[in-house]
Amino acid sequence: MELGLLLLRLLLAALLIGHSTQKLFGWFGGTGTAQIFDTWGFTPGARMVVLAGALELAGAVSIAAGFLLPGGAAVVIGTMIVASVATAPNGFWAQRGGCEVPFCYGALALILTVTGPGPWSVDHALGLSTGLSGPLWGLIVLLVGSAAALPPLYRRRRVLKARAQSTAR
Template sequence: MLTIGIAVVRVVLGAFVAAHGVQKLTHFWGGGGLAASTKEFQDDGFVGGKFTAFAAGGVQVAGGTLLIAGFLTPLASAMVIGPMVVATTVKAPVGFWSQDGGYEYPLFLALLGIGVAFTGPGAFSFDHATGLSAWYGQGAWSWVPPVAATAAGVFGGLGARVLLHRPALTTSRGRTL
């Protein structure tokens, strides 16, 4: 039963994050496409224009797809954690609850990404089928891949925030960031 539970959490998290990335890049599933995502990032005080929007959406699509497959799971987890850390920091000034525009949802997804990093891909995964999971889930060093994935995601997200965000910008929504 645990094997099924791990697969369900991993696949659902991957699907949610990948779909969110697809929305950033296209008009599928109600997405505004790259132009709308570029404007949203600029309104939130980020520089980089289309590159920033494309990178965010692309990382979400790639990380989510890898999670769905259960392939390169530590990397996939980091690719989910990073953008959700950025989103959490952007929404933090608004408050916790998502219904008010807060950081509840991206924090939840980031924490699920950390959980998947620590549980591993499970038996129903490409990592397991190819033997890759043996490299990052056993023995005295089994803590290294999940800790590395978590650190890469958290510090990668915070690094992107520091590099690409200009707090002195005032958004078109009237907020000073």
């Protein structure tokens, strides 16, 4: 189980690093992300891409190291909620541009919060792993991540509503 938690943390962190570097550096086919963000209503797209990429990278580092894991998980969950809402109109499955990938990343971050980072982590080395994990911490992290997702989603809603009104004129 110890090795399994480490591998799960490292796998999720690697995927999040790939996701963030697509946004921040255009790696792995990530060019044009600012235009996509603008289309989704996250304006200005270029700034929002940097913010999303930086948050994903910070969450990835926290999860990889198992350092203050609930904080990193909350960041990942909040970011993935925003991404899930933007892609949900395409359905669930990724092949149609749906929310499958951000949903899974957020769910894995939540699961790691409930289980804890395991003994091969900074939190464990500092004696924090048992105090910062479990179902209550999972609920707290889910609530904090959800609350953090509300401002960009509210702003997106306003942008999309204004666009719809200007198009109707």
